[in-house]
């Protein structure tokens with residue numbers, strides 16, 4: 001008895017239908033997901049002409065029986081779900097029984113597969129949606145699917161895909177995305193016969209996978225994120241602020257291993273970095289959120305790259321705390337990085353080692369065991385402070401440092417002390433919708449703590465008291481932003497982004513400027529205060545406060561290592 005069945009018309013009607021075979025990368029995604037659903041540990045992909053002439057995929061998964069092979073390419077046939085309950089708890093990537101039939105409609109398809117206890121496999125050929133050939137085939141256990149002459153009969157669509165380089169990039173992006181969260185599976189990819197990607201076989205290590213796929217330079221600047229709660233586990237990596245990007249191309253978000261795009265969640269990640277990042281800088285992240293499948297609806301988009309959460313607000317909250325926690329736990333100091341020097345150092349290592357030995361011998365008698373640490377703090381260009389610490393050579397931007405210290409102090413004052421309230425003589429009218437008004441009511445305690453008070457007269461709402469700190473600023477926009485955040489589910493965030501902006505502004509106006517001479521005591525005080533603070537790596541505008549060049553780096557610069 002085969003595993004693949006035709007879905008009933010009731011279930012078919014419930015499935016988010018749509019075109020799933022629009023471009024080579026979408027087809028490849030469907031095929032890889034089928035291999036993963038079949039439990040593959042090795043996947044080999046062959047592409048020709050950016051997938052238009054050939055997309056072939058071979059896996060070592062569980063394979064299909066002859067009976068199943070004959071059914072798998074028909075409309076609405078699947079082995080993955082059979083009832084509405086299954087649809088509400090989808091554990092596999094596939095569930096619609098649609099991908100192979102859509103691909104069969106736009107290409108010539110060859111499917112061959114062999115199950116574990118079969119002596120041989122079986123092979124079918126489908127052209128123009130018709131089965132034209134079938135026969136037994138000798139092959140190892142697993143499945144090979146060849147998609148040939150893609151869109152040959154649909155010139156309009158082929159014309160649409162006129163940029164092969166862009167298509168190939170999309171194909172590689174698709175493989176990269178899936179390979180990132182599946183380190184237990186090895187991926188080998190050929191394009192026009194040339195090996196373009198090979199993750200290696202024994203790579204059941206997500207960090208190594210990230211390093212291989214995104215490069216060492218990025219991997220070096222990532223910090224690990226691990227978060228567990230009753231209903232959500234999050235695993236992955238987020239970038240140190242030093243590594244931010246101007247766009248979101250390196251943001252990988254997965255829910256139960258499924259790559260998804262969710263603007264709301266990506267925004268929350270960026271927002272949680274707060275002043276650690278400039279407004280137009282985006283963090284890099286690779287995050288997999290794991291939760292019970294019945295907490296999700298994966299059946300809302302034909303390409304399956306969007307999901308709906310049963311409790312979105314809760315997910316937002318937890319993601320936010322996970323990021324916050326990770327950023328506070330890790331050392332985010334800017335590190336000097338000079339890859340060219342590293343290369344040079346490697347190349348000349350041999351000669352240098354030789355010369356150094358020679359010099360060592362001749363200078364032995366002047367060797368001092370430990371040099372006394374000079375407490376000198378040098379000011380360069382009346383802007384930068386330079387000194388030696390146990391970490392190596394430290395450089396500080398005096399304005400950024402002072403700004404960061406003041407910001408920390410203002411924030412603490414703001415959170416701890418009772419705000420000074422100023423009564424507004426006439427009251428400031430708040431123009432609110434009905435839902436906004438409900439949110440405002442939910443925010444009453446929070447607002448009172450900040451120092452805002454409001455009252456209602458004849459269906460109108462007025463601000464009556466404002467904290468002194470905000471008096472000269474746009475507090476009405478602040479209230480509206482708080483309401484938006486509340487609707488997004490961020491009500492527990494103590495200092496919202498608008499407050500932070502105001503505190504930034506105050507810090508910046510009061511900090512010492514670049515170009516100002518500082519006495520030795522002032523320099524020392526600044527450094528001591530900065531050392532007392534936790535997380536003072538970046539000024540409120542996102543520029544580095546302190547850069548450290550370790551002794552190891554100095555050795556590389558001077559080709560000693």
Ligand SMILES: Nc1ncnc2c1ncn2[C@@H]1O[C@H](COP(=O)(O)OP(=O)(O)OP(=O)(O)O)[C@@H](O)[C@H]1O
Nearest residue numbers: 034035038072078079094095096097098099100143
């Ligand atoms: N590589 C494979 N190894 C084993 N079985 C496969 C493979 N590819 C497809 N199948 C079988 O063929 C069936 C149909 O595949 P298809 O991709 O069309 O639908 P699906 O994966 O069930 O759902 P979806 O349309 O959401 O992807 C699958 O349910 C599975 O049983």
Ligand SMILES: [Mg+2]
Nearest residue numbers: 030034094099
């Ligand atoms: Mg599928």
